[in-house]
Amino acid sequence: MPERRKKYTPEFKDEAARMVVETSRPIAEVAREIHVNEGTLGNWVKTYRAKHADEEPPLSITERARLRELEKENCELRMKVAFLGKAAAFFAQESR
Numbered sequence: 001m002p003e004r005r006k007k008y009t010p011e012f013k014d015e016a017a018r019m020v021v022e023t024s025r026p027i028a029e030v031a032r033e034i035h036v037n038e039g040t041l042g043n044w045v046k047t048y049r050a051k052h053a054d055e056e057p058p059l060s061i062t063e064r065a066r067l068r069e070l071e072k073e074n075c076e077l078r079m080k081v082a083f084l085g086k087a088a089a090f091f092a093q094e095s096r
Contacts, residue, residue: 008036016041017048 031041
């Protein structure tokens with residue numbers, strides 16, 4: 001006897017995909033938790049991401065702090081590169 005396929009509501013599919021996207025948990029883990037095939041959940045996540053491509057999840061407090069830290073470090077490194085470029089140009093002119 002053929003096995004009947006289980007039907008899921010669009011709300012269930014969106015909620016399952018949101019669990020993967022917003023928590024950054026692996027698809028396999030969430031699929032096991034909600035008793036859905038990994039490939040099926042993967043398709044739902046792909047569809048969800050395509051529908052919500054312009055929406056970006058808000059950053060957590062730790063992510064914001066890390067972003068600020070990296071922006072500060074980036075700024076400092078740009079200043080060092082600019083200084084070293086000027087120093088190299090200065091010494092190149094002086095040696096002629």
